[in-house]
Amino acid sequence: MDTGTHLVIGLGLAGLAHIDPVIASDPVASTAVLIGTVAGQQAPDADTLLRLRGNATYIKHHRGMSHSLPAVVLWTGLISGALGLMFNNLPMSHIVFWVFIAVASHVFSDLFNTYGTQAMRPITEKWISWNIIHIFDPIIFLSHILALFLWSVHLVAPQVIFPILYMFLGLYYVYRTCYHWRLEATMYRNDTTYEPGDKYTLIPTIHQYLWQVVKRRRDGAYQLGEYKSGQIKWVDQVACDVHPAVEASKKHPNIACFLYFSSFACAHVKEHPWGYEVQWADVRYRHRKQYPFVAVLLMDREFEAIDSYVGWLSSSRLEKKLRVDLY
16 A cells, blocks of 8 residues: 555554553553554555665565565564553553554555565565555545544544444455456456457556456467456557567566566567667556556677666656667
């Protein structure tokens, strides 16, 4: 989820904690829980600081170890320990419980997005992305805003409004999961171009009933479209190049980082007088007829690297990022 949504969820969990009589009856404990749940909802994204080490490192590790099983325990311990130092005589078992709920719910909710996490590390380094909830979901965000408003103006007690909120959101997640599963499993019925072996991935958008469709064909090419009201509108096709430069590019650390993260990467090769430009794009992220999430490698005729770039970028700005004039 986005930072704003994690913030309101942190505040919402502080309200939910009032169902715990120990927290509700102790103003100091409720203040500590408020700090702890907000911090717990933000802590796993502290790996955003990896941007300082470059885009490739950030892409490879963001939502990696910071969202893993050991990290959930580590974040819970660090935040709870800090609260224990800040406040005297806290009911620590209760504090630890609510901080754990905040951290764990952050990691769990991120599994429903397209970006995904490595939540099962160290068991497996597989990226888990269920493609069910958009990174910013208006229903999740606005329902929290409403509940927080009702609490802040004392119209509804937190012990009442927040259990209702989270029961509603629990049902919402179940509904979206079932809806997504049913659509994806039956998508071929709505596709007049379907051929045996085609595989579909539905990507959520900010609109509840509009989905991006990524179809991987048997030949490895991709077909991109939109699904709405029972119909698929195909908008683009992407064929992946087979070329020695593509295979050589996989050995470069920046390209390897990109491929480590993305299982929807497709390469395109351009030949120049000085060598080759290999551009990898993640076809899940189509925006305004472009694929802005890219990894680009420039190589000479002997496949030696000249320059590279990894990250979010428009093609019109790419030449400004690389030393060689591409066009």
